[in-house]
Amino acid sequence: MEIFGAGLPVLLSQLLIGLVNGSFYAILSLGLAVIFGLLNVINFAHGALFMLGAVLSWMAMNRWGLGYWAMLALAPVAVGLFGMLIERLLLRRIYQLDHLYGLLLTLGLALLIEGGLRSIYGVSGLPFDPPKALAGATDLGFMVLPNYRAWVVVASLAVCLATWYVIEKTPLGALLRAGTENPRLVEAFGINVPLMITLTYGFGAALAAFAGVLAAPVYQVSPLMGQNLIIVVFAVVVIGGMGSILGSILTGLGLGVIEGLTKVFYPEASSTVVFVIMAIVLLVRPAGLFGKDS
Amino acid sequence: MNQSALKIRDLHAWYGESHVLHGVDMVVNPGEVVTLLGRNGAGRTSTLRAVMGLTSARRGSIRVNGQETIGLPRHRIAHTGIGYCPEERGIFASLSTEENLLLLPALKGMAPGMDLAQIYALFPNLAERRHSPGTRLSGGEQQMLALARILRTGARLLLLDEISEGLAPVIVQALARAIGLLRDTGHTVVLVEQNFHFAAPLSDRFYVMEHGRIIEHFGASQLQAKAVALGELLGV
Amino acid sequence: MNTKLSFGLYLLLLLGLVLAPFFGAYPVFVMKLLCFALFASAFNLLLGYTGLLSFGHAAFLGGSAYVAGHAMKVWGLTPELGLLVGMLMGALLGWLFGLLAIRRQGIYFAMITLAFAQMVFFLAVQLKFTGGEDGLQGVPRGKLFGLIDLHHELAMYYFTLVVCVLGFLLIVRTIRSPFGQVLKGIKENEARALSLGYDTQRFKLLAFVISAALSGLAGSLKTMVLGFASLSDVHWTTSGQVILMSLVGGLGTLSGPLAGAAIVVWLENRVDELGQWLARQSSFDWFNTLGESVSMVMGLVFLVCVLILRRGLMGELIALVQRRWHWATRPGRLRALDSSPDEPLL
Numbered sequence: 001m002e003i004f005g006a007g008l009p010v011l012l013s014q015l016l017i018g019l020v021n022g023s024f025y026a027i028l029s030l031g032l033a034v035i036f037g038l039l040n041v042i043n044f045a046h047g048a049l050f051m052l053g054a055v056l057s058w059m060a061m062n063r064w065g066l067g068y069w070a071m072l073a074l075a076p077v078a079v080g081l082f083g084m085l086i087e088r089l090l091l092r093r094i095y096q097l098d099h100l101y102g103l104l105l106t107l108g109l110a111l112l113i114e115g116g117l118r119s120i121y122g123v124s125g126l127p128f129d130p131p132k133a134l135a136g137a138t139d140l141g142f143m144v145l146p147n148y149r150a151w152v153v154v155a156s157l158a159v160c161l162a163t164w165y166v167i168e169k170t171p172l173g174a175l176l177r178a179g180t181e182n183p184r185l186v187e188a189f190g191i192n193v194p195l196m197i198t199l200t201y202g203f204g205a206a207l208a209a210f211a212g213v214l215a216a217p218v219y220q221v222s223p224l225m226g227q228n229l230i231i232v233v234f235a236v237v238v239i240g241g242m243g244s245i246l247g248s249i250l251t252g253l254g255l256g257v258i259e260g261l262t263k264v265f266y267p268e269a270s271s272t273v274v275f276v277i278m279a280i281v282l283l284v285r286p287a288g289l290f291g292k293d294s
Numbered sequence: 295m296n297q298s299a300l301k302i303r304d305l306h307a308w309y310g311e312s313h314v315l316h317g318v319d320m321v322v323n324p325g326e327v328v329t330l331l332g333r334n335g336a337g338r339t340s341t342l343r344a345v346m347g348l349t350s351a352r353r354g355s356i357r358v359n360g361q362e363t364i365g366l367p368r369h370r371i372a373h374t375g376i377g378y379c380p381e382e383r384g385i386f387a388s389l390s391t392e393e394n395l396l397l398l399p400a401l402k403g404m405a406p407g408m409d410l411a412q413i414y415a416l417f418p419n420l421a422e423r424r425h426s427p428g429t430r431l432s433g434g435e436q437q438m439l440a441l442a443r444i445l446r447t448g449a450r451l452l453l454l455d456e457i458s459e460g461l462a463p464v465i466v467q468a469l470a471r472a473i474g475l476l477r478d479t480g481h482t483v484v485l486v487e488q489n490f491h492f493a494a495p496l497s498d499r500f501y502v503m504e505h506g507r508i509i510e511h512f513g514a515s516q517l518q519a520k521a522v523a524l525g526e527l528l529g530v
Numbered sequence: 531m532n533t534k535l536s537f538g539l540y541l542l543l544l545l546g547l548v549l550a551p552f553f554g555a556y557p558v559f560v561m562k563l564l565c566f567a568l569f570a571s572a573f574n575l576l577l578g579y580t581g582l583l584s585f586g587h588a589a590f591l592g593g594s595a596y597v598a599g600h601a602m603k604v605w606g607l608t609p610e611l612g613l614l615v616g617m618l619m620g621a622l623l624g625w626l627f628g629l630l631a632i633r634r635q636g637i638y639f640a641m642i643t644l645a646f647a648q649m650v651f652f653l654a655v656q657l658k659f660t661g662g663e664d665g666l667q668g669v670p671r672g673k674l675f676g677l678i679d680l681h682h683e684l685a686m687y688y689f690t691l692v693v694c695v696l697g698f699l700l701i702v703r704t705i706r707s708p709f710g711q712v713l714k715g716i717k718e719n720e721a722r723a724l725s726l727g728y729d730t731q732r733f734k735l736l737a738f739v740i741s742a743a744l745s746g747l748a749g750s751l752k753t754m755v756l757g758f759a760s761l762s763d764v765h766w767t768t769s770g771q772v773i774l775m776s777l778v779g780g781l782g783t784l785s786g787p788l789a790g791a792a793i794v795v796w797l798e799n800r801v802d803e804l805g806q807w808l809a810r811q812s813s814f815d816w817f818n819t820l821g822e823s824v825s826m827v828m829g830l831v832f833l834v835c836v837l838i839l840r841r842g843l844m845g846e847l848i849a850l851v852q853r854r855w856h857w858a859t860r861p862g863r864l865r866a867l868d869s870s871p872d873e874p875l876l
Binding site: 036042090093094097099100101103104105107108109110111112113114115116118119227228231232234235237238268271272274275276278279282283286 | 583585630631633634636637638640641642644645646648649652653656766770773777823824825826827828829830831832833835836837840
Binding site for chain 2: 171174175177178180181182184185186187188189190191192193194
């Protein structure tokens with residue numbers, strides 16, 4: 001069976017790849033949005049933190065014999081703690097400055113982390129096998145479903161929705177939402193906002209690292225794996241606007257799917273289609289699809 | 295019982311480079327209701343904001359129940375026992391009414407304030423709208439929410455900034471009753487009020503501010519005598 | 531600090547540059563430095579004086595590098611025409627990027643420029659005329675005006691010097707013109723500028739186009755100097771590089787980008803040696819690999835600048851001199867992103 005000249009299996013498998021990429025876009029843009037909402041800093045280091053999650057997992061598996069499942073829990077914790085350290089020691093010093101210094105600081109961090117790891121591991125990918133439980137594929141009849149990729153989509157969605165739930169529906173999330181709206185007032189009401197900020201950055205970092213562990217068997221581990229990804233995520237964030245969590249998730253997934261489909265029908269454009277969409281959105285709806293005017 | 299609830303000495307405060315308070319001296323005794331009068335821009339709101347640590351810089355002494363707060367980090371100030379109703383009410387748009395109510399933490403080391411059931415009994419409108427976004431409430435309801443919020447925390451010293459502003463007379467009366475009730479239950483209240491008729495019957499003492507300083511200070515019994523002078527001072 | 535002193539210092543610098551080849555300076559190195567100095571100055575016009583952080587300037591440098599290189603290699607244009615074509619390319623790209631990017635402010639603006647530049651990068655990878663991974667090789671220097679053969683090292687050197695000086699003077703002129711004053715006003719407080727009746731969007735777009743055009747000039751010149759254009763010219767790390775140059779040298783100062791370019795280019799050349807020296811001193815072998823990771827050193831310099839040396843080298847120097855000269859002036863008032871109104875020339 002063919003749709004627009006592409007066989008169904010090809011279409012579906014590209015769709016799945018698109019969903020996988022979209023899952024990463026969703027998790028990363030979610031983390032970026034949460035951090036930006038409270039700290040007003042665009043975390044350029046997000047790609048590096050993503051990569052750290054993957055590299056740590058690789059190191060753990062090869063040096064200390066820890067398994068994938070252990071790292072799925074441990075890597076986010078480790079990177080989250082690292083993120084909190086970054087916030088306390090470095091980011092805190094620049095809040096009173098122009099926003100752009102936040103971008104520059106996190107850019108410097110990204111270069112430092114990526115460069116440092118690159119000098120140790122080089123640039124070629126380090127192999128990373130999916131865990132045995134998820135290896136292989138399942139035959140669904142109309143397509144063969146790679147198990148690991150399906151897992152990535154499911155796990156990402158679960159984490160994104162859990163994050164959405166915590167932020168939108170729980171008292172803890174209410175603290176974050178209020179702090180995002182008016183941090184000084186919330187602080188005057190007796191809430192330890194500086195701590196909240198540190199924890200939020202740590203959480204964003206943990207989310208990125210979680211995505212990194214998920215991504216390791218898909219992209220193979222390389223110190224550069226975060227770089228090009230983060231730029232696309234920036235475009236995703238501009239397209240979606242940072243106004244709503246669900247918005248970030250939907251935009252990320254949607255763009256991943258569009259990218260996947262473009263690869264089937266118009267492969268040369270697949271690396272730039274997200275940017276083209278960004279240009280269109282800027283013309284038509286500058287605040288972003290789900291954005292509130294900032 | 296010699297400790298004042300609030301004792302401000304030589305308070306200076308700045309918004310950025312703008313020097314807005316030039317040495318404010320004020321004392322509020324426990325259980326009193328004190329009103330800060332003055333024209334717009336006199337520094338009344340700034341005084342309350344300075345107490346809460348919401349100005350960019352401040353210098354001097356602010357003692358709450360004897361505890362010096364001038365050097366405290368902002369998030370610890372409320373825990374000395376203060377409940378603050380900002381002029382702009384500070385209702386968070388991304389939170390529902392109930393979330394707004396539950397947002398403020400119970401103050402450490404204080405006797406607990408009202409619980410949710412008691413609050414809803416006192417303010418039934420809020421119970422009705424508990425799941426609406428905070429900013430969809432009417433002005434009067436938002437003001438009640440702002441007040442209810444701090445009653446939950448156990449705060450004994452209440453700083454209320456322009457709470458009658460822009461509200462219908464019947465609601466203003468309700469607020470007046472509420473403040474009377476608060477005084478009767480041992481709370482200390484500092485009011486910043488433009489509406490003289492609202493504040494005057496409630497207050498034990500008055501401070502008048504101008505250009506970031508206290509220029510007049512008198513008790514309720516002297517109110518009649520000062521009426522004319524006040525009229526000039528306040529430009530009423 | 532007066533204008534005469536600044537002028538004198540610039541004259542001294544120019545003299546040094548004119549004489550440099552005779553004192554053993556490696557001409558290609560200095561020419562590359564001059565191109566980056568122009569690039570950084572063009573970038574600083576946008577960031578330091580208009581307050582717009584573009585994260586995509588590599589697109590202008592590299593895009594023009596490719597187009598000018600192609601024009602001279604395949605179409606046989608003479609150098610001055612090649613440079614013109616490069617400049618126009620830069621201006622065009624700047625106009626296209628700017629139209630869309632200016633619709634958002636601050637951080638969004640930076641992200642949009644980054645995204646567009648990445649698009650240019652991907653195009654460069656795919657289009658045939660760029661030569662993809664190999665780059666555009668064998669770009670001839672040609673004969674200036676059809677007369678002067680620029681394959682002579684000295685001729686090329688002085689040509690480069692003249693072009694860069696002219697470009698720099700254009701930037702100075704722009705900043706010190708009424709147009710430049712409006713840009714500064716927009717940087718300080720756009721709302722106020724708007725309320726005064728200025729169409730701030732047009733001003734910002736124009737500044738963007740000028741900055742892009744001059745960056746394109748720098749890129750085209752660089753292609754002529756080195757004889758090739760490559761993907762690294764359009765890679766986002768080059769955008770990061772020029773930001774670093776401005777930051778290290780001093781945002782909002784005229785001499786800052788010059789100093790910053792010199793420092794960064796020198797550093798990148800020497801990181802290898804620096805790494806080896808560190809390895810010998812500390813017997814920590816890992817330092818030997820430092821050369822492979824210029825970006826790590828760059829990242830560190832970024833951190834140091836943002837956290838400690840916010841005013842950049844020239845910014846700090848100027849502040850220091852000002853402090854000495856005027857006891858009464860409060861040097862703390864010099865915010866890093868402010869161009870000092872008392873110091874228009876340095």
